[in-house]
Amino acid sequence: MTAHTKGTGLKWVGRAMRRVEDPALVQGQGKFTADLPAAHWVRFVRSPNAAGRIIGINKPDGALVITAADLTGVKKITPMLHKFAYRAVAQPILAENVVRYVGEAVAAVVAASEEEAEDIADLVELDIEQTAPVIDSRDALADGAPQIHAIAPGNVILEGKHKTPGFDEVWASAAKIITLDARSNRQNATPMEARAGHAVFDAVSGRVTLTCTTQMPHLMRTAIADVLGMRESDLRVIAPDVGGGFGQKMSLCAEYVVLVWLARKLKSSVAWTEDRRENLIASFHSRDQYIKLEAAFDKDAKLLALHADVISNVGAYSCFPTTSGVEPLMAMAEMPGPYDVQQYQCRARGVLTNTCTMAAYRGVSRPIITFTLERLMDKAANAFGIDAIDIRRRNLIDTFPYTSAMGLVYDEATYQQTLEMAVKAIDVPAFRARQTAARAQGRYLGLGIATFSERTGYGSPAFAARGMEITPGWETVILTVDPSGFVEARIGSSPHGQGLRTTLAQIIADEIGVTPDIIKIIHGDTDTSPYGWGTFASRSLVISGGATLIAAQKVRAKLIKIASHLLEASPDDIVLADGAATVAGTDRSITIGKMAREAYTQTHKFKGEIEPGMTESGTYDPPGTFSNACHVAIVEVDIETGQTKIEKFLVAEDAGKIINPMIADGQVIGGIAQGIGNALLEEIIYDEHGVPTTATLADYMPPTAREMPPIELHHIETMSTQSITKAKGLGEGGCIGAPAAIVNAINDALSPFGAALDEIPATPQRVRAALRTALSSPLWEGEKSNP
């Protein structure tokens, strides 16, 4: 079913090697935060109201209940951007005086077990004087809307603006203007493992160890130490096995600050395991946007200019470290996507509301902007009377490097080629014939295409462009060959399901001529791994992989030097392979194990010419590289119920050098699963009072295995010049393209009715509503007349 990239010779890189992570995980031997025993358990008492003043908090007698009043000296979480008229909204660790969304933590109950803590939490009475909430971002922008934070008048936390010189003239010259009002409803990343933290105080050292399910252990340490005003060295953060994160676990949670504070206060161990309801209402949300996109085309359907207005509902606070700029600013920067368009105007606002705080979720804004732009391209194709493939052929970028209207530099990619590859593989003419035959039987099939670029592996300059106070980007890897010849790499990146222990080992193995099974990747512990930015934004294989390669190259150079000494040969004649150094064309060789041992125990032999030991470090901070793909969905829409069934999904994608084809495919397929949720199923819904009505997995609906269609994958490998491993990132593409392809397919299926849908998720209710709008007579009749 799946066309794997072929292996590339005898190297480890390029092989679909099995993941070293899996044996423990599939045998139930993974170690997760919630597995740790604790003396004390915390239950948070959360606001039942979206907006209001806290009049009183009644604690049951004898119970240990912490509120904002107890947290004297603890700072607020105050993420910062130095651009875009950003307002530095501050979040108290526990709600102070006011509550701003349903689910905001107001008090922390501490008891000997989770059950007892929950029993006591039931008895804590919150006296809240309700005020009028504002839930929808457009309502929040209206005159007279309730103000969420005094510091952000009009509820606008930031506003990005961009306009290319000459925009107005080009706009005025257009043959056609196409407009689209897109709506993306709110989502939750829904990792399998919800949040969990465990903090323990060590009386001997006076340090606290926080184990938590995070994507960035080092930054959690920096942030929590800042907020609590403690020395960073007094805090150790461990990310053990982490059951998915998808961005939700890269932001600082106030709950973890409470745990560390309590561990120090009680001089003991304190744990909290979030339940699914808390995760759905009070972790982080995402993707709640309105985008109005207009496009100017010349008479040949060539895109001339884009004009976008992005309204991103950022919830009640700003997330740390990315700030609530993460969605609107990415939407602004990357809206032009894979198309050649040099004129661009955009306004992107982040809007505060009485809802759960927004944070990054796999793909961030790109699923939405891709959905918007790809819907618009289909609409434009219709308006020009050409087909959806044709309009893309006319507009996809095909010369590199390409500098976008926003100044982003796109490296070599295959926008046109992946489109051609995908449409050929899906066999569009055969589909059209089948579609026509099906329509005659009252069955409605549709085919949808999405092409997109996926900016990945970007270093500090890209984040600096946003003016972030905390500017992530680089990665460091420390590589050691120990005296027994085993290899250890300590990395700052923090994998949580991506298989980095496998892929980094593949890179090292090729470079220093050993097998991956003797390589161990150490991560997720601030005491044992170098400072780094963790895992997010499809960065780890590119950046941490690059740093790994640099470190491995240094180790390689050192091994060759040692071998040349010990074998008395020229370094140029030394071949490193199969765990040994050999003098080319001879049988003189020495094992890497032996060389490593000498590097520690026989240093006198090297007469000061070679430094003792076998540890090298590499740091990498790349500019970023663009992956790309074309997704195609074939769907059948049940027009009576509005239900969409995905018959088939096909991907042609280019992520540069593929280090491990199996892991690459897994990333794409997992992303598509989330994309299907985004396209059809998943939606956080608030009622008019700001109460979430989707607080269980019966109401908030990720797809299950039974909703997954057959998926066919094709790869092209364009070796990236912007990444020293030649690999591009591919962690997000699956979910970026899928909603656009699926909803385009639904619209294709609905086209005989003249119905159109520009909102995700395209629930059956919305599909039926679109049909109802399009048909004046009841569908019944419409169906009979067989349009």
Next chain:
Amino acid sequence: MKPAPFIRHVPKTLDEALKILAQVAPEDGRVLAGGQSLVPIMAFRLAKPAHLVDINEVENLDKIGNDGKILRIGARVRHGAFHTSVVDNPLGALLTFVARHIAHYPIRMRGTFCGSLAHADPASEWCLTAATLDATMVAKSTRGERAIKAVDYFEGIMSTALAEDELLAEVHLPLLAAEAKFGFNEFSRRAGDFAMSASLVTYTIKNGKIAGAHVGVGGAEPSPRRIAEAEAALNGQAPGDEAFRAAAEAAASVIEPLEDHQTTGEYRRDLVRAVVRRALENSQQ
């Protein structure tokens, strides 16, 4: 998501179970059967029963009986018992067909038929089955035994005629005529979810015409019920597209649809129209 404290009682006989239930019912004592509905709502603390009367070890409740007219389903009979036919009658095939639509496999291996009837979720497939087939619910308590007809049994969303000290000991389903036809269809957003609307139909053919039609609709109103208007549209008509559409339209127009934040009444009617017609179409296969 931990339940509030409770005391669990594990009686071995029906008498013992009824005695305990009589004692604890006034203190919010509840029967625990498969636990597939009760345990989740306890975890959410939407229910905080002080006592649970666990009937999983009560003897003789796990029986399925059949006297040639009535199928008797005991309180410990799990959904999974119907994965294969339990009786050589169209009813056996009907129950097997319907059971597949309930939740997911592991849930079907625990959840009970009678538990579904006691819980009375509007979308429960077994409640729809009981309503469509005019089942009789046999309730027992220390006060005695009574039989409750389906039309008197369902009182609304998760609400039934059972008193708090009554155990639903058995459900009686009438066997179908040997030549009876049945059809079932439901709509849910994901496989295994509770249906947003479902329909079960049975009828026989007399002289080429539909006779004795039962058209049940579930998931669309607070309780499942037979729709007389849809049945009237079928009886006496030749089975086929025209009659089926008329019945579906009748059902869609007479229901009083449940609404929520995503689902308008209008949409619920769309679904009822679709599931009734599809159930009727299925019945022809």
